[in-house]
Amino acid sequence: MTTVQKTTARRLRKGFTLLEILIAVAIVGMLVGLAVTNTDKILGQSQEGVAKLFVNESLKTSLVRFRIDMGDYPSTEEGIKALITAPEGKADKWRGPYMEAKGGRSPIDPWNQEYQYRYPGTKNTESYDLYSMGRDKKPDTDDDLGNW
Numbered sequence: 001m002t003t004v005q006k007t008t009a010r011r012l013r014k015g016f017t018l019l020e021i022l023i024a025v026a027i028v029g030m031l032v033g034l035a036v037t038n039t040d041k042i043l044g045q046s047q048e049g050v051a052k053l054f055v056n057e058s059l060k061t062s063l064v065r066f067r068i069d070m071g072d073y074p075s076t077e078e079g080i081k082a083l084i085t086a087p088e089g090k091a092d093k094w095r096g097p098y099m100e101a102k103g104g105r106s107p108i109d110p111w112n113q114e115y116q117y118r119y120p121g122t123k124n125t126e127s128y129d130l131y132s133m134g135r136d137k138k139p140d141t142d143d144d145l146g147n148w
Contacts, residue, residue, distance in 0.1 A: 047110035051132040051145040054107070055115065059083070059130060060147075062098040069095045073119045073128050080106045080117045080130075113137050123148035 016024075062083050067073050070093050074082035084101045086094035101107065106114045109132035116139060121129035123146060131146030133139050 048134075048145060050110050051134070054109070055130045055132060055145060055147045059099065059107075059115075063128065063130075066096070066098050069093055074117070076118045080115060109133070111135060111137055121148075 059080070063073055066083055070090065074080070074087065078087045083096060083098040084104055084106070086096065099107075109115055111132070111134070113133050116131050116133060117128060119128040121127055123129050129146055129148065131144050131148075134141070134143035134145055136143050
């Protein structure tokens with residue numbers, strides 16, 4: 001067999017060499033490793049974004065409508081549930097529900113905790129505080145995500 005015939009025979013051969021397969025597996029392994037190590041960071045940022053959007057935008061209209069009908073925001077004791085069901089002794093003015101809620105439950109943040117509400121607020125003294133306790137699930141810590 002001549003050199004030209006050997007070169008032609010190699011070109012016609014189908015498949016990959018062991019070295020090519022090992023290199024491809026190594027590259028895929030590195031990509032998977034990068035994806036796995038960054039997934040928590042990416043998901044954590046999206047959870048924070050959802051919580052911030054909710055406290056800054058989603059309930060604002062509902063709370064303003066409640067205030068217009070009732071004359072003031074719900075008290076801390078009445079909480080966000082006052083947007084779903086009429087507070088005790090105030091059913092005559094209440095024109096809600098002011099928000100949709102599955103099963104009549106208060107809204108849940110991305111960490112499966114109820115959003116927290118205070119009126120009057122401690123951070124927004126002229127208005128209300130609405131916040132998620134964040135990743136640590138503890139109130140009044142640095143990772144809280146609120147409307148302040």
